[in-house]
Amino acid sequence: MLDIQGVSLEIEGNKGTEILKSINLKFYNKKIYVVTGPNGGGKSSLAKVIMGVYNPTSGRILLNGQDITYSTITERARLGIGYAFQSPPRFKGIKVRDLLNMAASHNPENVNICDLLYNVGLCAQDYLDRDVDSSLSGGEMKRIEIATVLARNLKVAVFDEPEAGIDLWSFQKLAETFKTIHEQYDTTIIIISHQERIMELADEIIIMSNGSISAQSERDVILAGILNSDTCLCSTKCEKGVGQNVECIG
Ligand SMILES: Nc1ncnc2c1ncn2[C@@H]1O[C@H](COP(=O)(O)OP(=O)(O)OP(=O)(O)O)[C@@H](O)[C@H]1O
Numbered sequence: 001m002l003d004i005q006g007v008s009l010e011i012e013g014n015k016g017t018e019i020l021k022s023i024n025l026k027f028y029n030k031k032i033y034v035v036t037g038p039n040g041g042g043k044s045s046l047a048k049v050i051m052g053v054y055n056p057t058s059g060r061i062l063l064n065g066q067d068i069t070y071s072t073i074t075e076r077a078r079l080g081i082g083y084a085f086q087s088p089p090r091f092k093g094i095k096v097r098d099l100l101n102m103a104a105s106h107n108p109e110n111v112n113i114c115d116l117l118y119n120v121g122l123c124a125q126d127y128l129d130r131d132v133d134s135s136l137s138g139g140e141m142k143r144i145e146i147a148t149v150l151a152r153n154l155k156v157a158v159f160d161e162p163e164a165g166i167d168l169w170s171f172q173k174l175a176e177t178f179k180t181i182h183e184q185y186d187t188t189i190i191i192i193s194h195q196e197r198i199m200e201l202a203d204e205i206i207i208m209s210n211g212s213i214s215a216q217s218e219r220d221v222i223l224a225g226i227l228n229s230d231t232c233l234c235s236t237k238c239e240k241g242v243g244q245n246v247e248c249i250g
Contacts, residue, residue, distance in 0.1 A: 002027040002050065002081075002156050002188060007059035009045055009211075019045045021211040022059065027156065032182055032189045034202035034219075041208040043192045047158045050190070051083040052076045063155065080155030084145050084162060090133050096144055097128040103148035116147040119177040121170030139165035143174075150177065157181070158190045163198060175201060199223060 004027075009020035020042050027033055035043050048054045050061065052073040061069045063079055071079070091099065097113065104111035114124035120143035130136060132144065142165050149157050163171055178201050181187055191198055199205055205222035207215040215222060 001029060001062075001064060003060075003062040004046075004050070005060045005062065007046075007049060007056045007061065009042075009049055009054055010057045011054070018057075019211050020049065020056070023211075023213060025206065025213070025216075027188045027190060029155075029186045029188055030182070031203040032178065032191065032201055033204050033206060034199045035190060035192045035206045035208060036194060036199060037208040037214065042211040043208050044160055045211075046208065047083060047160050047190070047192055050156070050158055051081060080152075081158070082149045082152050082154040082156070083158045084142075084149045084160060090136070090141065092131075092133055094132045095128070096130050096132060099132050099144065099148055100128075100151055103151035107151070107153045110153070111151050113147075113151070116151055117144075119150060119173065119180070120144070120147045121166075121173040122147075137165075139167065139170070142166060143170060146174065146177075150181065153185065154187050156188045156190065158192075160192045161194070162191060163193060163195045171197070196223075 004023055004025040007020055007023045008018055010016060010018050023046065035046065037043060045054065049056055052068075052071055052075070055070060059069070060067060063076075063081065066079070068076055068079065068081075096117075100113040100116055104113060104116075113128070117124045117127055122140065122143055127140070127144070132141075136144065142162070146159065146162055149159070162174060166174060175197065178189060178191070181189060182201075191202070193199065199219065200223070202219045204217065205215075205219050206213060207222065215225065217225075
């Protein structure tokens with residue numbers, strides 16, 4: 001279990017304002033959590049605190065009881081926490097095949113790199129020997145990065161807006177892949193998303209706005225709340241009415 005206890009985050013140069021305000025969350029094994037909410041609500045910052053890109057100003061982060069609050073990104077990666085960035089980095093001189101083999105190096109018997117590409121809607125024949133550089137489109141790069149996260153058999157996998165730049169056909173494949181990981185592995189999956197179709201995959205949905213958790217519950221409760229409530233759950237006083245809140249959150 002990943003346990004976020006009273007985590008706050010201030011970033012220097014951001015006028016001393018708290019980007020995360022005393023967040024308490026428990027992420028259990030083998031569950032899919034979708035974190036959603038309006039732009040600037042703190043979703044990516046929460047993901048970066050989990051990954052170790054930012055150190056919290058206060059609070060603690062525990063992975064299966066081990067305090068990892070100040071562990072480095074590398075230490076967390078070794079412990080089995082993985083992150084697919086909103087805009088993935090590119091690596092000069094490395095081929096897609098190398099990147100996937102590196103990602104799968106702890107789990108080589110169980111991972112077929114062609115299947116990994118297939119799972120994110122790419123044809124292995126066309127992509128394994130491509131360079132991981134600017135010749136790949138944003139959507140292709142994103143899918144390859146998601147494939148590297150899938151290769152790692154992680155304890156906690158964090159995906160930041162996996163749908164961004166991905167076409168409708170590949171999106172369907174991606175949704176199936178999340179379902180497969182959910183059924184076959186104990187991985188805790190945390191997906192940051194504005195997409196209702198991704199929210200439908202969740203066991204639990206968490207809505208963040210203004211650096212705080214404004215709602216958290218089982219998927220159906222939150223989705224019904226979003227679709228039927230007069231009060232907008234995004235908490236930005238947008239005054240959208242019944243059935244409009246999904247559009248607002250997205
Ligand atoms: N490095 C930084 N320096 C200054 N401000 C930052 C930094 N990172 C994030 N912020 C601010 O923190 C707030 C939360 O940003 P964050 O990216 O976590 O939001 P988000 O919910 O992921 O938004 P989006 O849905 O647009 O991706 C924003 O106001 C953002 O400008």
